[in-house]
Amino acid sequence: EAGVTQFPSHSVIEKGQTVTLRCDPISGHDNLYWYRRVMGKEIKFLLHFVKESKQDESGMPNNRFLAERTGGTYSTLKVQPAELEDSGVYFCASSQETDGVGTEAFFGQGTRLTVV
């Protein structure tokens, strides 16, 4: 069974440009999460999808970030325009939990974004 896959693995862009990150969750997982880890800091929650609906987007830093999950399958996270402080590793995770009880989330390898 394929795990959570993220694309690209690395991205280097200039300040002001646009970047789109993609996440393919494990098949059948309704819950999809985006997290970000800035250098030296903890992994921080960005948002959570249940199928195609945004359940919680309280962690999104600002309106330069836009996440979508059309059809409830893969998800994209767009940063437009990118700023230097957006550099970090963006993780996607998916899980099967359906009632708020914790079950393990499976993480992707992450996308390392560098804004120069």
Add this chain to the structure above:
Amino acid sequence: GQNIDQPTEMTATEGAIVQINCTYQTSGFNGLFWYQQHAGEAPTFLSYNVLDGLEEKGRFSSFLSRSKGYSYLLLKELQMKDSASYLCAVKRTGGFKTIFGAGTRLFVKA
């Protein structure tokens, strides 16, 4: 608010036992995760504690005290491959948000 504290780094010797502590303060507690993350790789699930007490899984054990807001991860018979970051994470009630600590980097030396 919420806060999760764990030591930044620890060093231990191959074959030894190491305990990684985690304290947390959060509004609404549903359970506590431990994840292992090797450099450049995805975090991988180790354990999930909901009730107080110790849960053992092979060389790894995880303990939780909800009243004290405290957990630890115990690694026995350390191996070189155990060198990694260990992330403590709290799942909050009323939703699915999981709050991560900054992680503890464990160095296992020969």
